[in-house]
Amino acid sequence: MLKYLLALSALAVALLTFACSGSGEGGRELLITQTDDGCTPESVDVERGEKLKLTGKNETGDIYELEGTNGTQLEELIIPEGRTRSIGYTVPDEESTYDVKCYQPGGASTIVKLVAGAGTASGSEDDGDVESAGGNDDPADTTVSVELTEYTVAPSETSVAAGNIQFDAENLSAAQVHELAVLKVQADGGFDVMGEIEDIPAGASGSIRLQLEAGTYELSCLIVPGEAGSTADHYEEGMHTEFTVE
Secondary structure (H helix, E strand, O other): OOOOOOOOOOOOOOOOOEEOOOOOOOOEEEEEEEEOOEEEOOEEEEOOOOEEEEEEEEOOOOOEEEEEEOOOOOOOEEEOOOOEEEEEEEOOOOOEEEEEEEEOOOOOEEEEEEEEOOOOOOOOOOOOOOOOOOOOOOOOOEEEEEEEEOOEEEEOOOEEOOEEEEEEEEEOOOOOOEEEEEEEEOOOOOEEEEEEEEEEOOOOEEEEEEEEOOEEEEEEOOOOOOOOOOOOOOOOOOOEEEEEEO
8 A cells, every 4th residue: 555654753652541431332542653763552451252442543644444353343444634533442352462553655664453351351241343345246347367475466458448347366386375456546646545454465366346437446365563463564565567548
């Protein structure tokens, strides 16, 4: 997702604020501050089954994103520059650590760890937000095959007509996990995330179907260090390519 947003200013004090919101709706608010150096806090203790309101505060001049990673089921949340956005999340009823990626593609990245200990579960019946692929069930107008390797994204076509486009991604890596993100390039050079196929294991494949209008796009892998066992930023390693919709 290219220079997305993961910047935390040296002077911007990034704090995670815990604000209890009465009983029920939204639950406890956790503030994740995004500056030019990354995101804070990097770790916070939570309860098993606890309802949370994750609030991202973007103090940078670029777009940032929060999303679940390493198995955490949290739908991506895009936060425009200088804005604040929130999303609900229910911690699973298991003692574990749940990772939230806070990043700007190609820029700073932080894995915020939600640490659920052995304490008493809150009794919530939900398992959390179900991750959304962002696709649809309408028939595809065009299908594009995409091969993912270290560190390239190779589509079968680089230009297609606008419409309902299906991307079939195959991870040809022998060991590494990759993903496919479809990004729309904005006039100011920023990006909108149109959809993602996340965490495709080596040798596996996945598909996504998106309604895309005419414009310039990028196909990329946005895995960052600490995600899916990676020690590299796949985007910075060159794992992105231009894609045109006419």
